[in-house]
Amino acid sequence: MSIEINHSVLSTLRWRKSTHSGDGTQCVEAAFLETATLLRDSKLEASPVQVFSHASWTALLSGLKSQ
Template identity: 50%
Template structure:
């Protein structure tokens, strides 16, 4: 198993539509990993996804596939 790339030098960003403090930040690292973390806890845990999985998740959000019914 290969060690994942370090997220220490990652450049984190959040949506420009964020405003109430309940946000997540996202960082892409070397085209290998997309990290997601709670913006209120920058030193806390990070979820890591492959770019393919992250793209599928974002596409599902945009297409309404993950909307509550």
């Protein structure tokens, strides 16, 4: 999947922190767009962003829940 992201827009997105972040040392945040889901390290807002298609995001969550 190819999606172009304007990085200046990242700070304007609504990022949701994982409910499984635990003690706060291993936290991730997700932002949900019309065409993709973005994932980043919540401690480093300027960290690289992983982009998932909706199908890939669903597969990732399903795989994590089965563990």
